[in-house]
Amino acid sequence: MGTVLTSTGVLVVFLMFITWLVSLRINDVSIIDAVWGTGFVLIAWTSWFLKTRSADAVLPAVLTTVWGLRLSAYLAWRNHGRPEDPRYAAMRRRHGKRFAITSLMTVFALQGAVMWMVSLPLQFSSKLHSDRGTVVLVGILFWVTGLSFEAAADFQLARFRSRRSAPDELLTSGLWRYTRHPNYFGDFCVWWGLFFSATGFGTPWWCIFSPILMSWLLMKVSGVALLESALGSTKPGYTRYVKSTNAFFPWFPRTDG
Known part of the structure; x- marks a missing residue:
């Protein structure tokens, strides 16, 4: 296992270092977004190759591949031709000449460490245990739900952005x-699904x-919390939307808000 x-x-480490070098070349740290999903795919297949290379152990890697490549392809398409993510652009202005090393440590190294820790269930998976079929099915159900939410949310958001009449228009349908945040909820379900599936292996x-780490990041750190602070100051009517709609877990709108 070691x-x-x-x-x-x-x-x-190699993947993040190469991605960092590319970001310096193109002056855009946002490239890390498109590499995120692919990194998990590489980890899943490397673990499978080093441990079993068996067909009855391939499911976690396959599930990771479908999720990871779809996410990377979507983010690469979304970011193509767009300016650098405002978070990274602000960091670039703030640190000036020190931005290169700062981005290496606070963006690429940090995301690489998170990627490695979150992927541990994939790294420990081996062959299917015949007495754990139920937990594998539960995992697949979570994964399908999450992937469906994530893909549908990305499609709906892309379509909305192409049709909206004003930049500050709010998507509420x-x-x-x-x-x-249906895409973050989808990601949440995907990772719980991968974990449950992997326990069957x-x-x-x-x-x-x-x-748990991924859930905390999505809800409290880099996902919902970070985006909410930006949307509240740039989207008219967002306060009213917050009162009527759950932040993370889907539920029917509140009519008394």
């Missing part, structure tokens, strides 16, 4: 009628800290 963990660690239950 060989797998070391190999994936080296892989992540489709999945956004039931949750203010020998992943120890202590690896539950990985989806």
Whole structure:
């Protein structure tokens, strides 16, 4: 197992370092977004190759591949031709000549560390345990729900942006009628699904800290919390939307808000 963990660690370091070099070349740190999903795909298949190379152990890697490549392709398409993410642009202005090393440590190294920790259930998975079929099915159900939410939310948001009449117009229909962040909720379900599925392939239950970490990041750090602070100051009517619609877990709109 040590060989797998070391190999994936080296892989992540190499991937983040190369991505950082590319970001310096194109002056755009946002490239990290498109690499995020692909990094998990590489980790999943590296773990599978080093541990089993068996067809009865391939499911976690396949699920990760479908999710990761779709996400990377979508984010690469979304970011193409757009200016650098405002968060990174602000960091670039703030740090000036020190931005290169600052971005390496606070963006690429940090996201690489998170990627490696969150992917531990994939790294520990091996062959299917015949007595854990139920938990695998539960995991697949979570994964399908999450992928469906994430893909549908990305499609609805892209369509809305192409048709809106003003930049500050607010999307409140489709999945956004039931949750203010359906794509983050989808990501949440995907990672719990991957964890449950992986436990059916020998992943120890202590690896539950990985989806817990991802859930915390999505809800309290880099996901909902970060986006809410920006939307509240740039979108007219957002306060009213907040009163009627759940932030994360989908539910019917509140009519008394």
